[in-house]
Amino acid sequence: xxxxxDLSKYYHDLCAVDHVNxxxxxxxxxxxxxxxxxxxxxxxxxxxxxxxPTTGSIRVKxxxxxxxxxxxxxxxxxxxxxxxxxxxxxxYDYLEFVADIRDLTGEGKxxxxxxxxxxxxxxxxxxxxxxxxxxxxxQRVGLAHxxxxxxxxxxxxxxxxxxxxxxxxxxxDIIKEIGTEKTVILSTHILSEAEATCxxxxxxxxxxxxxxxxTESLKESTGDKSLVHLTIAHADFxxxxxxxxxIAGVSDLAEIPRNKGDKARDVLELNLTCQSKGDIxxxxxxxxxxxxxxxxxxxxxxxxxxxxxxxxxxxx
Amino acid sequence: xxxxxxxxxxxxxxxxxxxxxxxxxxxxxLVTGWFFFTTFFLHNQANLRxxxxxxxxxxxxxxxxxxxxxFSEELNVGSYETLLxxxxxxxxxxMGKFIAALAFVSTMLVPTLSYPIMVSFLGQLDWGPVIxxxxxxxxxxxxxxxxGLFASSLTRNQIIAYIIAxxxxxxxxxxxxxxxxxxxxxxxxxxxxxxxxxxxxxxKGVIDSRDILYFLSVTFLALYAAHLxxxxxxx
Numbered sequence: 001x002x003x004x005x006d007l008s009k010y011y012h013d014l015c016a017v018d019h020v021n022x023x024x025x026x027x028x029x030x031x032x033x034x035x036x037x038x039x040x041x042x043x044x045x046x047x048x049x050x051x052x053p054t055t056g057s058i059r060v061k062x063x064x065x066x067x068x069x070x071x072x073x074x075x076x077x078x079x080x081x082x083x084x085x086x087x088x089x090x091x092y093d094y095l096e097f098v099a100d101i102r103d104l105t106g107e108g109k110x111x112x113x114x115x116x117x118x119x120x121x122x123x124x125x126x127x128x129x130x131x132x133x134x135x136x137x138x139q140r141v142g143l144a145h146x147x148x149x150x151x152x153x154x155x156x157x158x159x160x161x162x163x164x165x166x167x168x169x170x171x172x173d174i175i176k177e178i179g180t181e182k183t184v185i186l187s188t189h190i191l192s193e194a195e196a197t198c199x200x201x202x203x204x205x206x207x208x209x210x211x212x213x214x215t216e217s218l219k220e221s222t223g224d225k226s227l228v229h230l231t232i233a234h235a236d237f238x239x240x241x242x243x244x245x246x247i248a249g250v251s252d253l254a255e256i257p258r259n260k261g262d263k264a265r266d267v268l269e270l271n272l273t274c275q276s277k278g279d280i281x282x283x284x285x286x287x288x289x290x291x292x293x294x295x296x297x298x299x300x301x302x303x304x305x306x307x308x309x310x311x312x313x314x315x316x
Numbered sequence: 317x318x319x320x321x322x323x324x325x326x327x328x329x330x331x332x333x334x335x336x337x338x339x340x341x342x343x344x345x346l347v348t349g350w351f352f353f354t355t356f357f358l359h360n361q362a363n364l365r366x367x368x369x370x371x372x373x374x375x376x377x378x379x380x381x382x383x384x385x386x387f388s389e390e391l392n393v394g395s396y397e398t399l400l401x402x403x404x405x406x407x408x409x410x411m412g413k414f415i416a417a418l419a420f421v422s423t424m425l426v427p428t429l430s431y432p433i434m435v436s437f438l439g440q441l442d443w444g445p446v447i448x449x450x451x452x453x454x455x456x457x458x459x460x461x462x463x464g465l466f467a468s469s470l471t472r473n474q475i476i477a478y479i480i481a482x483x484x485x486x487x488x489x490x491x492x493x494x495x496x497x498x499x500x501x502x503x504x505x506x507x508x509x510x511x512x513x514x515x516x517x518x519x520k521g522v523i524d525s526r527d528i529l530y531f532l533s534v535t536f537l538a539l540y541a542a543h544l545x546x547x548x549x550x551x
Contacts, residue, residue: 048401073403080401084394088333100322101402145398
């Protein structure tokens with residue numbers, strides 16, 4: 001659907017985007033993830049034709065950004081960061097203006113306006129100036145603006161920034177709903193958001209792609225080691241070490257220091273580092289069953305997106 | 317050009333939503349009315365010559381106030397990005413904004429039509445110079461609107477846009493009054509560059525293609541410069 005090849009952008013000497021290659025398929029919800037200043041917004045702006053790339057090419061369907069920018073703009077719906085809109089206009093006037101620009105006419109236009117007002121929850125603010133709205137409502141107007149032409153590709157730059165938790169969930173639901181048939185590209189630096197809404201995550205750091213895979217496989221790729229967390233009562237650390245150390249695959253066993261208040265309780269918390277890729281929780285359970293310790297907790301830590309993100313974006 | 321029409325409608329409407337429109341129109345009418353009528357009865361002539369003679373100076377202060385927000389505000393708020401990522405070309409945007417500003421200036425001139433009507437009751441009014449004067453006023457307005465639009469496209473600060481536009485319009489108006497300071501060899505050229513010189517010709521009722529061409533080319537050059545300024549800004 002979208003094919004990005006060798007895309008770079010320099011602002012004078014500053015390199016914002018550095019030789020990015022990306023293929024985005026129809027029906028994907030893709031998150032561009034990265035710390036501040038990583039080049040997310042610049043990448044999105046180049047996709048929409050607002051910023052000209054220094055080098056490289058972008059193809060959307062059969063159109064190229066150099067020759068058919070207008071055709072590409074017709075396929076896209078774009079919500080810039082923090083939804084900059086005309087403050088003095090009424091919400092209704094603004095959306096009608098957008099509908100006109102998008103070549104909607106007659107009954108179709110009004111049906112679309114009504115539908116979007118319902119979808120984005122704008123009915124009650126339709127006749128208020130945009131400048132007087134709260135940030136959340138402005139964001140929704142921006143979303144309605146982006147979805148006006150029922151675009152095949154929806155590009156959202158930090159769609160949930162500045163919203164309260166309820167609004168965030170509402171916007172996520174809207175994004176998911178659209179994402180069932182359309183392609184959605186969104187940028188964010190909130191990891192839980194990418195985790196909750198997106199099929200695919202592209203992590204950008206300093207203009208380069210640091211990781212690109214589906215949300216699931218990114219989390220499953222736990223590397224060489226995995227960590228099993230264990231809480232046992234009525235046990236002594238040395239005993240446990242001797243007993244569990246023999247399990248194949250366990251390379252290290254460490255006690256997690258507890259708070260002083262917990263000292264009185266006869267509880268031991270442990271981290272087992274495992275070398276093998278397989279799941280050894282069964283073996284651990286079997287071993288513990290042989291003793292009279294009480295197993296309170298046993299779980300394998302999945303690599304959270306937070307960890308991956310940290311690893312990839314803070315190297316040296 | 318369909319898109320440009322929507323932009324014209326939107327821009328024109330937004331003039332009248334904010335108080336700027338009414339303030340500018342009021343000031344314009346007060347200034348022109350006051351200067352015209354304070355001397356009108358002293359001259360004891362039934363014509364609008366002094367009204368039109370003053371117009372270039374008034375325009376060079378008033379029109380930049382009308383055009384200063386056209387790009388600067390959008391650049392400042394960021395709505396420029398929302399606008400340009402819709403299926404419009406840059407020329408749609410420039411033409412839309414330019415024509416909206418020109419339409420606003422024309423609206424501002426409508427109440428002044430009462431002057432010639434009133435004067436025609438007082439004496440034998442020659443309508444030739446009046447028609448020429450209004451045609452010249454529109455041409456002058458189009459040149460100044462284009463210059464204002466160009467100034468606005470340079471910066472996100474409306475005050476800077478206003479000052480740049482006033483400086484250019486004022487210089488074009490006054491240049492042919494400064495000629496006696498300048499060397500002989502430059503006179504012909506500089507006189508041709510001055511807006512007031514061409515406006516004076518038209519407002520006498522002499523409609524010469526050279527004067528019309530001058531205003532149209534200033535308009536075109538300024539709009540094209542705005543185009544270049546936006547293309548170059550790396551936005």
